[in-house]
Amino acid sequence: MAPLTLPLAADDRHLHWPWLVVALAVLVVVLMVVWAIGWSRRTPASAAYVAHAARLRSLPRFRALVRRRVVLGVALTLTALVACTGAVILAGRIQETKRIPQSESSRDIMLCLDSSGSMITIDYEVLKQFEQIVAGLKGDRVGLTIWSGTAVTVFPLTDDYDFVQQQLRAAEAAFATGDTFSDAYDKFTEGTIVNQKVQSQVGDGLASCAQRFDRSSQHRSRSIVLATDNQPYGRGVFTFDQAAAYTKSRHIVVHGIAAPTTSARPLALAEFKRDVLLTGGTFSLLGADGSVPTVVDSIERTEARRIQKPPIIQVVDEPHLGTVVVGIGVGLLVVVWLVEGLLFLKDRDPA
Amino acid sequence: MTYLQKIRTRLTIHAHRKVLGLLEGEYAAVQIGRGMDFNDLREYVRGDDVKDIDWKASARGRQLLVKRYVAERKHTVLLCVSTGRSMAALNQVGTRSPVSKRDLSVFVAGLIGYLAVRHGDLVSLVYGDADQQHIRPRESTELHLERLLSTIHAATTERSGPADLVALLHYTARVVRRRTILAIVSDEVSVSDELADVLRRLAAQHEILFVTIGDADPTAAADSLTDRPLYDIDAGTPIPGWLRGDRRLRREYAALVGSEEAGLRRRLDQLGIVHERVRDTDAAITAVFRLLERHRHARRR
Numbered sequence: 001m002a003p004l005t006l007p008l009a010a011d012d013r014h015l016h017w018p019w020l021v022v023a024l025a026v027l028v029v030v031l032m033v034v035w036a037i038g039w040s041r042r043t044p045a046s047a048a049y050v051a052h053a054a055r056l057r058s059l060p061r062f063r064a065l066v067r068r069r070v071v072l073g074v075a076l077t078l079t080a081l082v083a084c085t086g087a088v089i090l091a092g093r094i095q096e097t098k099r100i101p102q103s104e105s106s107r108d109i110m111l112c113l114d115s116s117g118s119m120i121t122i123d124y125e126v127l128k129q130f131e132q133i134v135a136g137l138k139g140d141r142v143g144l145t146i147w148s149g150t151a152v153t154v155f156p157l158t159d160d161y162d163f164v165q166q167q168l169r170a171a172e173a174a175f176a177t178g179d180t181f182s183d184a185y186d187k188f189t190e191g192t193i194v195n196q197k198v199q200s201q202v203g204d205g206l207a208s209c210a211q212r213f214d215r216s217s218q219h220r221s222r223s224i225v226l227a228t229d230n231q232p233y234g235r236g237v238f239t240f241d242q243a244a245a246y247t248k249s250r251h252i253v254v255h256g257i258a259a260p261t262t263s264a265r266p267l268a269l270a271e272f273k274r275d276v277l278l279t280g281g282t283f284s285l286l287g288a289d290g291s292v293p294t295v296v297d298s299i300e301r302t303e304a305r306r307i308q309k310p311p312i313i314q315v316v317d318e319p320h321l322g323t324v325v326v327g328i329g330v331g332l333l334v335v336v337w338l339v340e341g342l343l344f345l346k347d348r349d350p351a
Numbered sequence: 352m353t354y355l356q357k358i359r360t361r362l363t364i365h366a367h368r369k370v371l372g373l374l375e376g377e378y379a380a381v382q383i384g385r386g387m388d389f390n391d392l393r394e395y396v397r398g399d400d401v402k403d404i405d406w407k408a409s410a411r412g413r414q415l416l417v418k419r420y421v422a423e424r425k426h427t428v429l430l431c432v433s434t435g436r437s438m439a440a441l442n443q444v445g446t447r448s449p450v451s452k453r454d455l456s457v458f459v460a461g462l463i464g465y466l467a468v469r470h471g472d473l474v475s476l477v478y479g480d481a482d483q484q485h486i487r488p489r490e491s492t493e494l495h496l497e498r499l500l501s502t503i504h505a506a507t508t509e510r511s512g513p514a515d516l517v518a519l520l521h522y523t524a525r526v527v528r529r530r531t532i533l534a535i536v537s538d539e540v541s542v543s544d545e546l547a548d549v550l551r552r553l554a555a556q557h558e559i560l561f562v563t564i565g566d567a568d569p570t571a572a573a574d575s576l577t578d579r580p581l582y583d584i585d586a587g588t589p590i591p592g593w594l595r596g597d598r599r600l601r602r603e604y605a606a607l608v609g610s611e612e613a614g615l616r617r618r619l620d621q622l623g624i625v626h627e628r629v630r631d632t633d634a635a636i637t638a639v640f641r642l643l644e645r646h647r648h649a650r651r652r
Contacts, residue, residue, distance in 0.1 A: 047582035049509060050569045051437030051452070052540055053590055054583070055607055061600040069593055347597045348572075 012097040013318065021092035028084050068343065075336045083329025090322030099311040107140035107221045108157050112209035114228035115146040115189045116200040117180035122259045122286065124175040126227045131168045134161055143212055144171060148192040149199045149234070151208030201236030202228050202272075206243035210252050222252040223281065229259035230268040244275035254281040354500040355493055358461045361636060392416040426532060427489050428467035428474050429557070430460045430499065431523055433537035434506035435480035435514020440584045441567035442631070450631060452564050453507040456536045457500050458632050459562050462639050463534045464496045475531070477523045478503055482512030484522035509584060514538065520549040524556075533557035538564045540611045542618040550622055560642050561619060561626040570604045572596035 015021055056062050111130055113123045123146075134142060142164055143157040155167045174188030193199055209224050224247065230240065238246070247254055256276035262269045263285060276283040392408055395415035403417040433456075442452040464474045468491060475489035476499040485506075487499055516537045523533070533553060539546065540563075553559060569581050569590050581590035594600060612628060619626040625645045627638040 046579050047589070048567075048579040049440040049584040050567045050581050050590060051440035051514075051538060051584050052566045053569045053581075054585055055540070055611075056569060056590075056594065056600075056604060059600065059603045059607065061597070061603045062594070065594060065597060065600060069591070344593075347599065 014095060014097070016093035016095045016317075018092060021088055024088040024091055028081075028088070072336060072340050076333065076340075079329050079332040079336055081329075083326055083333060086322050086325030086327070086329050089325060090319060094318045094321060096316050096318045098314045098316055100314060107137075107223070108213055108215075109140065109142045110157065110209050110212055110222075110224045111142065111144045112205060112224045112226045113144070113146045114148065114200060114202070114205060114226075115192050116148045116229075116231075118200075118229055118231065118261060119227065119259055120175050120178050120180065120185070122227055122229075122257070124172060124178070125286075126225065126257060127168055127172045127175065130225070131165065131172070134164050134168065137161065144168070145205075145209045145212055146171075146189060146192055147201070147205030147208060148189065149201055149204075149236075150192060150194050151205050152189075152191045153212060154188075156212060157214065195234070198234035198236060200228070200232045201234070201238075202226075202230050202232055203238030203240045203243040204236040206240070206254065207238045207246050210243070210247040210250055213250065213252060216250070222250070224252055224254045225257065226254050226276070227257040227259070228272070229262045230272040231262075231265070240271055240275050244278050248279045252279065254279040256281060256283040258283065258285045260286050353497075354457055354461050354504070355465060355497050358458060358465050361458075361632060391419050393419055425491065426467070426470075426472040427529060428463060428472055429489075429523070429527060429531040429533050430464055430474065430476045430478075430503075431519060431533055431535045432456055432460050432476065432478045432503050433480065433514045433516050433519055433535075434478045434503060434511055436507075436509055436511040436584050437514045437538055438507045438564070439509045439511065442564060452538060452566070453504060455564050455629060455632065455635065456507070456538075457504050459536050459564070459629055459635050459639060460503055460534070461496065461500045462636065463560070464499065465493075466639075466643075467491075467532075468493055468496050472532075474499065475527075476502065477519065477527070478506055479515075479519050479522065480512035481515035481518055484519050486522075486526050513585065517543070517545045517549055520546070520553060524549060524553055527556075531557050532560065534560045534562065536562045536564070538566065539615065540566075540608075541615055542622075547618065547622060550619075550624060554622065554624060558646065559624045560646060561624050562638070562642065563615070563626065563628050565628055565630050566608075568601070568604065568608075570594060570597065570601045 111126070113119070113126065115123065130142075137159075139159060141157040141159045144154040144167060145151050146154055154171060155164065158164060171188065174182075174184045177184060179185065205228070206224065206226060209226070213222050232240075244254065254276050256272055258269060258272050262272065269285065273283045273285075392405055393416065395404060395409075395417050399417045403419075405416050405418045408416045408418075438452050438456055440452055442450045442455050460476075467474050471491060473489035473491045474496050476487040477484065478487075479485055487502060514537065516535070516539055519537075520535075542550070550559065569583075572595055580592060581595070582588075583590050616626060625642055627642045629635045629638045
């Protein structure tokens with residue numbers, strides 16, 4: 001499969017209202033010019049006239065005050081300009097067009113467990129192993145369906161791993177007792193047996209699991225982990241062969257886990273193995289110890305197809321720059337004002 | 352008669368406060384004489400008025416004698432007021448509300464003029480700035496004085512030319528021929544060499560009374576002088592508010608003003624010109640009388 005290259009993080013910063021920035025900048029400049037003109041030709045309408053004030057200019061203290069005033073004035077102007085710049089930037093709304101590439105792992109794994117009494121310990125082991133697998137997954141979706149006479153979805157395909165873990169632990173707890181008469185088991189498998197004469201229908205279970213897959217239009221790697229002893233009781237809708245053919249037609253791979261007891265029935269075992277291999281999956285007959293290493297291996301070997309989705313284009317406001325600039329400007333302005341006030345208080349005539 | 356009325360009111364209050372009869376004998380006469388007093392006889396020369404011939408004395412003395420009088424000489428008090436724009440500024444009044452230097456100069460000129468009119472003397476006016484100088488004829492009526500005062504008041508505006516006492520005094524020296532009591536009212540802070548020259552030149556011709564008017568302190572805190580923004584009337588620029596109320600600047604400015612005033616006094620004393628610095632209307636009366644007193648003593652010396 002060719003590696004899919006996505007245009008990663010082609011972030012594009014731009015202003016939402018550039019005209020506002022221009023208008024405000026022009027306004028600031030115009031205000032400064034007006035202020036400067038007004039300052040230079042300020043009409044002394046209410047002024048009090050003083051003569052011979054030129055003498056002041058020869059005083060050393062006057063020159064010191066002028067120097068201080070120039071420094072303070074420049075500082076005030078600059079900080080005010082910084083604050084104004086920040087405000088203008090904020091007003092213009094810097095926006096970032098984020099292209100969020102949606103590269104998802106596209107493995108869908110459906111745990112398809114035979115919840116009949118004979119499978120309890122096997123189910124428990126499979127669930128335990130599967131819980132470990134889930135911990136390492138990223139972007140893949142897993143679901144759990146249990147079946148006996150009919151199939152019940154414990155949880156559908158999802159990538160909410162917290163929820164998955166929680167559900168898996170609940171399932172483990174139900175199977176942990178190994179006792180078909182425990183309340184936990186009864187409650188968990190409620191609905192899987194509608195008709196006491198129809199139980200452990202592998203064909204129906206597999207077909208139901210196969211139907212649980214959604215997004216049929218997407219090319220995803222779909223697999224079912226089927227754990228059963230292939231000992232149907234009664235008559236179901238699908239035979240194992242029919243279900244396997246249906247599953248294969250939907251491009252779903254079935255990994256079969258046969259309970260140790262299956263080996264006692266060579267026909268069932270052969271059917272199980274044949275049908276599983278038909279879908280392109282792996283088959284493993286568990287030993288008496290009930291270990292399930294192969295399942296894990298086979299699942300981990302399944303190729304995670306990556307699918308290409310059009311990237312999500314999000315336009316997000318980026319107020320950080322403007323806020324920081326305004327903050328710096330206003331902060332410095334306050335500092336300069338404080339300095340000015342302190343100097344004024346220090347030198348003020350007590351009279 | 353608004354200006355004179357003000358002065359009269361002030362004077363009355365002042366006189367009652369200090370000494371009654373203060374208005375009498377204010378200044379020393381330029382020429383000693385007692386009006387229609389008969390002085391002596393001399394021989395008739397051609398051109399003497401026939402009416403002046405003392406027939407009896409001529410009969411006794413066998414020659415034609417004419418009576419000689421010391422003609423009653425009315426003195427002329429020439430008010431010489433600088434009306435440059437700096438005179439439209441504020442005056443230093445300490446902690447009191449500010450008074451325009453113009454009002455103060457009108458008051459001082461009016462006071463001297465009023466004393467002269469009361470004395471029966473003629474009052475004339477020379478005023479002007481760097482751009483233009485004018486003279487007003489002499490007369491001895493209060494109405495005329497009032498007109499002169501309103502002329503001073505009207506001429507002293509923020510839009511007048513810069514004050515130039517030297518130019519005004521040169522103008523005075525050029526246009527005034529007669530001997531007068533020259534009362535100079537200006538706001539000089541120092542005596543330049545040019546001013547000293549022209550003062551020396553005028554002192555030879557006139558009796559000079561020099562009154563200077565102080566300036567407001569632009570470094571005073573905003574509430575003690577005025578809350579309005581200050582404006583340098585000479586340079587035509589605002590005086591920034593942050594200059595006001597600074598302790599060290601006030602100290603340095605006060606020292607500068609003090610040394611300048613001392614220098615002015617020293618220089619005028621060297622020139623033999625009596626001088627007073629006037630600060631407000633109350634002090635103006637005292638200052639003018641002190642000035643006249645010093646002048647009288649100076650004459651008798």
